[in-house]
Amino acid sequence: MSNPDPPAASADIPAIAATALTRRFGRAWAVRDLTFAVPPRSVLLVVGPNGSGKTTLLRLLATALRPTSGKATVFGHDVVAHAEMVRAQVAFVSATPGVYDSLTARENLQFAAAMCGRRFEPMTLWLERVGLAGLGEHPVRTFSQGMKRRLALARAWLAVPSVLILDEPYNGLDAEGVRLVHTMVTETTQRGGCAVVATQEWERGRRIADGVLVLSGGRLADHAPAAHFAAHILTMAGSHP
Amino acid sequence: MTTIDRVAAVTSKELLLEWRGRQTATAMGMVALLVILFLGVVLGSEPARAPAVLWVAMGFATVLGIPRLTQAEVEQQALETLLLYPGSREHIYWGKFLALVVMLTALLAFLWALVGVLFNIPIWTHLPALIGIGVLGVIGLAAIGTLLAGVVLHVRARELLMPLLLLPLALPVVLGCVRLTEAALAGRGEGMWLVVLGVFGLTALLVCPILFEVVMEEP
Numbered sequence: 001m002s003n004p005d006p007p008a009a010s011a012d013i014p015a016i017a018a019t020a021l022t023r024r025f026g027r028a029w030a031v032r033d034l035t036f037a038v039p040p041r042s043v044l045l046v047v048g049p050n051g052s053g054k055t056t057l058l059r060l061l062a063t064a065l066r067p068t069s070g071k072a073t074v075f076g077h078d079v080v081a082h083a084e085m086v087r088a089q090v091a092f093v094s095a096t097p098g099v100y101d102s103l104t105a106r107e108n109l110q111f112a113a114a115m116c117g118r119r120f121e122p123m124t125l126w127l128e129r130v131g132l133a134g135l136g137e138h139p140v141r142t143f144s145q146g147m148k149r150r151l152a153l154a155r156a157w158l159a160v161p162s163v164l165i166l167d168e169p170y171n172g173l174d175a176e177g178v179r180l181v182h183t184m185v186t187e188t189t190q191r192g193g194c195a196v197v198a199t200q201e202w203e204r205g206r207r208i209a210d211g212v213l214v215l216s217g218g219r220l221a222d223h224a225p226a227a228h229f230a231a232h233i234l235t236m237a238g239s240h241p
Numbered sequence: 242m243t244t245i246d247r248v249a250a251v252t253s254k255e256l257l258l259e260w261r262g263r264q265t266a267t268a269m270g271m272v273a274l275l276v277i278l279f280l281g282v283v284l285g286s287e288p289a290r291a292p293a294v295l296w297v298a299m300g301f302a303t304v305l306g307i308p309r310l311t312q313a314e315v316e317q318q319a320l321e322t323l324l325l326y327p328g329s330r331e332h333i334y335w336g337k338f339l340a341l342v343v344m345l346t347a348l349l350a351f352l353w354a355l356v357g358v359l360f361n362i363p364i365w366t367h368l369p370a371l372i373g374i375g376v377l378g379v380i381g382l383a384a385i386g387t388l389l390a391g392v393v394l395h396v397r398a399r400e401l402l403m404p405l406l407l408l409p410l411a412l413p414v415v416l417g418c419v420r421l422t423e424a425a426l427a428g429r430g431e432g433m434w435l436v437v438l439g440v441f442g443l444t445a446l447l448v449c450p451i452l453f454e455v456v457m458e459e460p
Binding site (some may be wrong): 084094100111112115130159 | 250319325328
């Protein structure tokens with residue numbers, strides 16, 4: 001997470017590559033045989049109906065889950081064999097903010113910064129960037145869901161990740177919050193990194209997407225450049241259970 | 242430097258959460274107090290009983306306190322975020338271990354003061370020896386306790402499971418501390434138990450962080 005110089009400069013290595021990536025929970029297949037690549041400096045939008053495997057895919061890429069079979073790499077590092085190296089490059093913001101309610105906003109960020117080896121980061125600046133200026137000393141339990149999400153975004157942002165993985169980032173965010181997400185994603189790609197964004201909100205996500213991955217029942221229904229992505233494919237994916 | 246930063250960050254976060262909530266300290270203190278008072282009444286307040294009463298109370302208080310070591314992560318769904326920070330997960334172990342050491346040390350100091358008064362023991366006379374025994378006991382309990390906090394993390398009835406796991410594992414620590422404290426209060430040496438406690442603590446400190454990484458891995 002604390003990698004200021006992403007290895008994205010090497011154009012030969014895909015930022016993310018998955019080969020037959022599969023994850024099973026008991027007898028249920030969450031994702032199955034996913035093969036795709038995400039080049040550096042690009043944004044992959046992952047779409048699909050509920051239960052299609054979006055979150056599982058993101059958690060596999062972030063090393064929160066181990067694949068049942070297949071493999072995935074992040075800038076050439078295997079997510080299982082080199083999980084620590086992958087974690088050093090990835091920032092994952094899950095659908096739940098995962099912030100400590102009893103700590104203040106500043107304390108939450110200070111903790112995250114120390115864990116990322118960036119304890120000298122100016123927290124006031126990060127709080128300002130996510131629209132929480134002046135709220136640094138407030139306990140997070142007094143925050144709304146949207147404010148907690150902004151704080152979670154700041155936590156990921158200050159890590160200066162090479163790969164940004166966002167699960168339903170628009171949940172609970174107002175228009176300004178959505179702009180914030182897009183700024184964060186754009187900054188990451190401009191640094192040579194990439195972003196993977198899973199969302200139900202296609203209209204919002206398409207504004208930043210370079211490629212779209214459609215999942216249906218854990219399988220890859222389509223993978224296409226965003227510009228060529230036809231709306232009927234989404235409709236088709238949505239019609240699957 | 243980053244390792245120290247991460248360990249210090251986890252420790253200070255745990256202590257700050259505890260300071261704000263005071264749930265663990267209150268629960269551990271109350272259980273220890275009740276055990277001491279109960280055993281004091283049942284067994285009598287002869288000074289010779291004090292070491293056993295004190296360390297049994299410490300054992301039960303630790304059982305109660307350990308599951309709370311990961312409670313913030315469970316309640317606020319922050320575990321995944323914590324585990325996905327860069328670096329080794331041993332840092333998380335060491336941070337939580339140090340926080341538990343601080344809490345258990347504070348509890349032990351409080352209990353010694355209480356036991357000293359109730360059992361009429363001249364603590365100050367034996368202070369260096371009691372501190373040494375306390376350090377070994379607290380390290381032993383905290384080393385195993387932090388590992389078990391990770392083991393029972395996803396178990397729904399973790400408060401029930403904890404005594405079953407901790408008490409057998411902590412038996413050498415509790416027994417050793419009782420024997421050493423008895424010897425210290427009687428003014429004699431007890432080399433064997435010192436070696437047992439020392440070896441146990443060292444082994445636990447070497448093995449538990451590695452096992453913690455394993456149990457925190459997603460299956």
